[in-house]
Amino acid sequence: MSQKNETLPLILSLLVTLLLLAGGIWWFGRNLGFGGVGIGQGGSPSTSSPGQGGGAGRISDRLSTGAQLLFPEGASSQKQAAVQALANRDYQGAIANLEASLQANRNDPEALIYLNNARIGDQNSYTIAVAVPTATSANSALEILRGVAQAQDEVNRAGGIDGVPVKVMIVNDDNSPDVTPQVADALVKDRSVLGVIGHFGSDATLAAAPVYEAGRLVMISPTSTSVQLSGAGQYIFRTVPSDRFTAAALSRHMLERLRVQRAAVFYNSQSAYSTSLKNEFTTAVFSDGGQVVGEFDLSAAGFDSVASFDQAAQQGAEVLVLAANTATLDPALQVVAINRRRLPILGGDSLYNPRVLQVGGESAVGMVVAVPWILLADPNAPFVRSSRQYWGGDVNWRTAMAYDAAIALIRAISIGKTNRAAIAESLRSNADTIEGATGVVRFLPSGDRNQAMQLVEIVPSQSQFGYSFYPVSQP
Incomplete structure (x- = not known):
């Protein structure tokens, strides 16, 4: 009898302990932001690499126009200081530090993108996003970013789009079909974003495409080749052949x-x-x-x-x-x-x-x-010469296809301005002759590019x- 009397309080005590433990886990998860989804960049700098733990994390931690590093490994002290300055809207301080960082390592597209964004500051601008796997496939991500960074820098040096500069938002998507729809949803809801360059792998791109199509936001993949992407929608394009x-x-x-x-x-x-x-x-x-x-x-x-x-x-x-x-x-x-x-x-x-x-x-x-392209096939082409000046070495097809995607999107924005539907229509109709790194960029009705391998x-x-x-x- 005494053993039964002792067992009941033990069971009740165990239940109370479990309830307290569950409540504590819920409180920490809620207040530390685990699993939350948000839009925007936040006000404080970060050097985290979202996605390395395998979960989606906060979507806001995956988006950056400069207030956080998406490639923290090996970042120079000047680059880290620039990110802090951008988070505080100290654009002149950010510019000075980013220029110093690029002097030491000019082969850094993230730094060049943030430098152009810092030069824009709070001015009016046209924003495009580029979605790459910064944490899971850093080399491929950097190859793509070099093409986008070069296009942004060339356009802004030439005066932007009718005097309005182009800002680039870098997005880390982990090349994950689980993450890309969430990223796409955030970009669709951010009305400042006029188009997206990405995603990297075909699985990731196919998972995100319906979100862009439903949200009427142009997506141009420079690297996804699956034939399933052909005809995926009126807002879905690619510069790489299928x-x-x-x-x-x-x-x-x-x-x-x-x-x-x-x-x-x-x-x-x-x-x-x-x-x-x-x-x-x-x-x-x-x-x-x-x-x-x-x-x-x-x-x-x-x-x-x-x-x-x-x-x-x-x-x-x-x-x-x-x-x-x-x-x-x-x-x-x-x-x-x-x-x-x-x-x-x-x-x-x-x-x-x-x-x-x-x-x-x-x-x-x-x-x-x-x-899709190799530099040695035409080593004296204008893009080859200019890319060597930018990066201090030779680039590969991913950089060239990303450059073509960025140039095509920027040209479409010059026609459609902030009207997302007009931007897509400009691309579909091939309204303008677009001379890219690999020749003229024209899209078939399927959204595919007509180009031999x-x-x-x-x-x-x-x-x-x-x-x-x-x-x-x-x-």
Whole structure:
């Protein structure tokens, strides 16, 4: 009897403790901002990198015109001081510190964007946003930002749009389909934003596209190639050719230059980009008279590169096609290593990555990759010369496509001004001739860009990794 009397108070005590603990967790979450969603930039500087913990966090922490660093790693003391100054609206102090930071490191697009924004200060301006994965794919994000930063700087140096400068908001979206719709919703609701350049990966872009379409805000992706994006809406565009163009270029190279007919394709079934490229290549090569004899999922649990390669060889594969995305680059490189140059290898634009040169090494020599643009194809073009002056080195196709997206959007704003619908109509109708980094930028009714892909080959060189991508000579 006494044991029962003691058990009841213990149970009640435990329940009270759990209730207090739950209340404490709720209070901390509410007051420290976990999970909240907001618009705007906030009044205090931050050097956080939202998204590294895996959650969406506060959307306001992902948006910055200069009052917070989205690339805090390695930021100079001058750059950090500039962010503090911008948060306090001390524009002259921010300008001085950002100019000093760029003197030490001119290859920093975030600093150049913030410098142009600081020069604008509280003046009237036209705002565009650029959405990139600053925390999860920093190198790719910086490549895209260089194109946007250069376009902004050139336009503002030339007097802006009828005397009104262009301001750029940088957005960190983690390249996450869970985050991009939230980011898109925040940008749609911010009426100062007249268009968005982004997003990076096809999955992230496809997740955000319906939000932009419903909110009637232009989105131009410089890097998303999935055919699912074609015809996604009247406000959805891209400056990079779709996977259909990539597949056609690879198929022709396989059948006409390599003179082989049987391919094995390695892809990621969880990626819209990777699946799109695999499907388009299969269709193209079949139409051209070849065939795909095997498909291997790089994302499958327990993927075995040795067993997969052996199976592809047994099935009569004469060429390997790597339709990997960034997330499956490592298993794709395992296939490259196992192959040891026994079979020729073809790849999509995600393989245009320094890691392929660094890790692939000698085994990757001869690999042919389809890209929208490569500097060495026209090394004396105006954009090539100007980009070298800006960044102190050569840029890649992501920078060029982002530049084209920014120039196209800015030109459309010059026609539509603050009317979002008029901006979209200007792009759809190709109302103006837009000369970009890679030629004239014109959009098909689907929102796609009508432009062929270029093929590059990995060759030995005197570069940092001992290997480089070099244009494939035309037959």
